[in-house]
Amino acid sequence: MHNTLFKVALEGGGIESISSKLAETINNPIIFLDNDWNLLHYTDLDTNPVPLAYGINLQKNRPTFSKDFIDTIPNDLNEMQKSITRIYQLEDLAVTCRILPVAVANYIYGYIVIWQTVRDLNEFDFIVLEQASTIVALERIKQKEIEGVRLKIKQEFFDDLLTGKITSLETLQTLCDLHGLKINHKYFCIVISISHENLQNQHDLISRKYETDNIAKNCMNLIYEHSSTINGEITCLYRNNQIIILVGQQDDKQDFTINETKQYAENILQLLVQQHTQTSFLIGIGKEYKHIRFVHKSFAEAHEALRLMHRFEERGAVAHYADHSIYHFLDSNINEVQLKDFFLESLGSVFEHDLLHGTSYLLTLENYFINHMNISETAKEMFIHRNTLIYRIEKIKEILKTDLKSYEELLQIQLALRIYRLLGKSLYHDEFAD
The missing domain is CATH 1.10.10.2840 (PucR C-terminal helix-turn-helix domain)
Structure with missing residues (x-):
């Protein structure tokens, strides 16, 4: 079984193939989750009397189980080196779930959840699950490395875009196509500055970075979930304690007004503050430009709005570059x-x-x-x-x-x-x- 699963991983089958093979072997539905309990993949069985879709959320990259259920799982890896059992309560059913961490050393890369509704697990099944846990951990490490390379390439592109270094329209067209931006759209930039008061005294730099990255990831998920509140396409990235939002719309659409952009930013601010009460946010907004090659100007303007808010010691505020036009003039001339x-x-x-x-x-x-x-x-x-x-x-x-x-x-x-x-x-x- 170990050789079979390892071969699947080596041949590039990924978590999908591992999940299918594992569910077939232990004859129970399988759910793979990341370390934040978001869904990576699942395999249901025709013989399952309680289909997965009946009781849990099967939307990829979203939490599968309720917070109350997740809170019953120990955070300490030592408390769950092997599988633990939890009961997931549906309306009139109690489903037995076996949960196994996918870990290397002391780092948890995710979880394998067995929806034990077809048959009880035997000793062989537990041996297979432990083997599968190791293979899945290697697969997650591989995916994280690949994602890291993709992220670096994407980061380099956005760094060049937001500093105005891309001057060739042909190059810009190719890179925009690669990273999902529309070269024929109008764009403006929103920059959200994040300050973590509750993490300032945390001396473990690695833990602090992990926590700040998790907060930023959650904030970006919230922004994407509420992207429908503005009539444009949203692209988010995170760097240096800032979330950068590029908002684009087709060039034949009416330009965003300052009030519309500020109202959208106010809605985002309210949403973020509700979810992260120990975190402070300042939001700066740049002007809209007719072509994406000028978005670096909007980015610089959003930063200028942030600079003046910091200078005036404003907290929990939203400002458009145009709000401070007199200050820009006085300060620079x-x-x-x-x-x-x-x-x-x-x-x-x-x-x-x-x-x-x-x-x-x-x-x-x-x-x-x-x-x-x-x-x-x-x-x-x-x-x-x-x-x-x-x-x-x-x-x-x-x-x-x-x-x-x-x-x-x-x-x-x-x-x-x-x-x-x-x-x-x-x-x-x-x-x-x-």
Whole structure:
């Protein structure tokens, strides 16, 4: 039996052939799962009185058994070196399942589950299963190596695509066909930055990487499952604690609006936060471009949106590149000394008053403009009484010696507020602040 299974593996039969041969030998249905309990392959039998499809999910690369059932299985390999027995409860049936880990050394590559409904297993069957476990482990290692090579090739392509290194349209066409992208589609890029607070203190680097990779894999699965919520084709990849999403649609379709892309990102954010409560996410979105060869620009813009969110210390936020257009202009075209001078000339007196008296007039002024100078809305947003806000606005007018009605003055103040947000803590190290 060992020789038979080994020959199947050597001849490239894969898990499908091993599963078929094993089910035939032990005369019971067989289910092969990966180390996350997702389905790899199964073989049912005509003689099975309780068909697999009756009680479990048989969708490939998805969890087959319920979480409650999986939670009854020990995580420690030492507790299940040989097969263990569990009862899987259906509506009116109790199915005996024999579960055998597919492991090498201390690493579990997956599980073999025997749906024991045709006949009881005998001693020979258990010997065969142990032999099969070794063969399947070798097959999984081989597949992981192949997948690793594919992933590396794919990663190199996306690295070149997202840095604008592919200049030949012919080369781009060939590589897009190979990796499932449409060269005639319009694309924009979404970058999700992931921060794992609960893993920061974990000193085992290998365990931490394993956990972070698993979280990223789960996040990408969630994104793919909800890809229908946006009218475009989704491609995801993960690198350096970031999930990169390329969204493409046919060039004859209407362009995505900023609000549509932000709403999609908000939905994704909500979904991820619900599933991973100990993980923080920031999402940056780039502009849509007419051809995939320009998607590197959208990728850079998404990163720029993330950079500004990090700079402003925003958490759990979504931002489009266009949201920060004034900041992009100020940050890239004017040096910091000039920005400080402009801010101090415009709002220095209010800034000084806040420092000396512990007031929050700059924050009040910022919220006042965000809410379109509407007293009621601003007071509601800041959780203060309407009269308190009116008093603060009057004091600000008094400090600035203005009535906040001149268009030029209002424009200057709003620019100064943007500079205040852009410079952040560096203002407090200025000689003026000292």
